[in-house]
Amino acid sequence: MDSELIRVIAFLVGIIAFAALNAAYLVWLERKGAAHIQRRIGPKEVGPFGLLQPMVDGIKLMTKQILIPDGVDPVLFRLAPILAMVPAIMSFVTIPFSETLVARNINVGLLMIFAFASVNVLALLLGGWASNNKYAVISAARAVSQNIAYEIPMLITVITMVMITGTLNLNEIVAQQPNISQWYIFRFSASPLMPVAFLIFFICSLAETNRAPFDLGEAESELVAGFHTEYSSMGFGLFFMGEYANIVIGCSLAVVLFLGGWQDPFGLYPGVWWFLLKLYLLIFTVIWIRWTFPRTQFYGLLNLSWKILIPVSMFNLLLTAGFLKVF
Amino acid sequence: MGAYFKEIFTGFWSLLVGMSITIREMTKPVVTEQYPYEASVMTSRFRGHIELVPNEEGGNKCIVCGMCMRSCPSACITVEGEKREGIKGKALTRYRLDFTRCSLCGMCVESCRPGAIRFSKDYNLAGTKKAAYIFDLLKRLEEQNK
Ligand code: SF4
Ligand code: SF4
Numbered sequence: 001m002d003s004e005l006i007r008v009i010a011f012l013v014g015i016i017a018f019a020a021l022n023a024a025y026l027v028w029l030e031r032k033g034a035a036h037i038q039r040r041i042g043p044k045e046v047g048p049f050g051l052l053q054p055m056v057d058g059i060k061l062m063t064k065q066i067l068i069p070d071g072v073d074p075v076l077f078r079l080a081p082i083l084a085m086v087p088a089i090m091s092f093v094t095i096p097f098s099e100t101l102v103a104r105n106i107n108v109g110l111l112m113i114f115a116f117a118s119v120n121v122l123a124l125l126l127g128g129w130a131s132n133n134k135y136a137v138i139s140a141a142r143a144v145s146q147n148i149a150y151e152i153p154m155l156i157t158v159i160t161m162v163m164i165t166g167t168l169n170l171n172e173i174v175a176q177q178p179n180i181s182q183w184y185i186f187r188f189s190a191s192p193l194m195p196v197a198f199l200i201f202f203i204c205s206l207a208e209t210n211r212a213p214f215d216l217g218e219a220e221s222e223l224v225a226g227f228h229t230e231y232s233s234m235g236f237g238l239f240f241m242g243e244y245a246n247i248v249i250g251c252s253l254a255v256v257l258f259l260g261g262w263q264d265p266f267g268l269y270p271g272v273w274w275f276l277l278k279l280y281l282l283i284f285t286v287i288w289i290r291w292t293f294p295r296t297q298f299y300g301l302l303n304l305s306w307k308i309l310i311p312v313s314m315f316n317l318l319l320t321a322g323f324l325k326v327f
Numbered sequence: 328m329g330a331y332f333k334e335i336f337t338g339f340w341s342l343l344v345g346m347s348i349t350i351r352e353m354t355k356p357v358v359t360e361q362y363p364y365e366a367s368v369m370t371s372r373f374r375g376h377i378e379l380v381p382n383e384e385g386g387n388k389c390i391v392c393g394m395c396m397r398s399c400p401s402a403c404i405t406v407e408g409e410k411r412e413g414i415k416g417k418a419l420t421r422y423r424l425d426f427t428r429c430s431l432c433g434m435c436v437e438s439c440r441p442g443a444i445r446f447s448k449d450y451n452l453a454g455t456k457k458a459a460y461i462f463d464l465l466k467r468l469e470e471q472n473k
Contacts, residue, residue, distance in 0.1 A: 291349060293342070
């Protein structure tokens, strides 16, 4: 067997395992984080510190029956959960975990990730629409308008980044940030608003993944469970795993673009451990945010995007363009 | 324009304050009680179903006067007794409490002159049949003495 085939298979298995393990154990981390923020213990019965809980939950989900209610669109209803999971896994292909640990170092990696990320909203739309359920349809409509509103400032910020880095290749972007003063979040020579750009990017990736406080799509107090109301068993499981995989993707991108990816802050021991450390710190922040803030109202969500994030990111774009021209 | 930026900054600041509160709460000790492994002590005024008060020998203080039976507004209580040698009055042979109808009003406890009954601290009741809540308090007392 030629080595290229072995490489493809190894990365395929590795990426799927990484995505699935992350989805499982981020649920555990989320429950533990939520519990301790509320001064409870959280899962503790199954295994030490409840560490086997995700396995048991997974088995439970897999052994349940997939119910297909009357009146649903049979094809789209089955397709939607797959569409939620597959793009997330595809996006892992181009994420550079370390200098060499990247499945495919694509020249347009950044573009590819955003192309796949926009499929995610299609999954929510199809899932909601095919369910033949009023809550699911309302939720799908919300998810689409939310994603459109937040895609704009996110992409403007990414354009700013691409103007500075001059490449769409994620590994090259990381290579440009060898130590902490050169991380793009602190690269004030490119634009004095870099930390703001990072914040905008982070807020938008929260909103894109439908995380609290932007989880209007599944606002359980008004919409039961939103677009996955009618899904049971692994149909629901795939939506759920897709959400966590998307969080990992969003945080990985933030790490790559702004926090120096696999680079050491002091330029000493770069490697995959630095990437994972930064990644999980960001993911913890995501969880922390979820359990701190209540869900926003819908117009508050859109106001934040159209009145604050888009003007500020536009301004940052112009400022960066000016800086690049002058210096 | 100034108000616009002020709103952004105060808003953002309040978000940071919120996050600092939750992270501090996270480091504080857990306050929940791990129920089946540890249970809190019931307060002195807690009212479980009634039980017989044991005397020094572990027996009961009931003189089978029937006051509790008559005072109960829901007719939950049935007491039966018999004459025994060497005992003044009657000796209790059966104390039946139908807890399904009890409203925990306390009339029985108040009307008992010898102080033979009191509220228990039992809150772990569960059952699938009505019969599970019809207690023989005399048997219960004997089992407790074992
Ligand atoms: S507490 Fe009230 S209702 Fe219950 S047995 Fe005593 S008198 Fe009857
Ligand atoms: S419990 Fe008290 S009131 Fe009831 S029969 Fe016995 S002595 Fe009388």
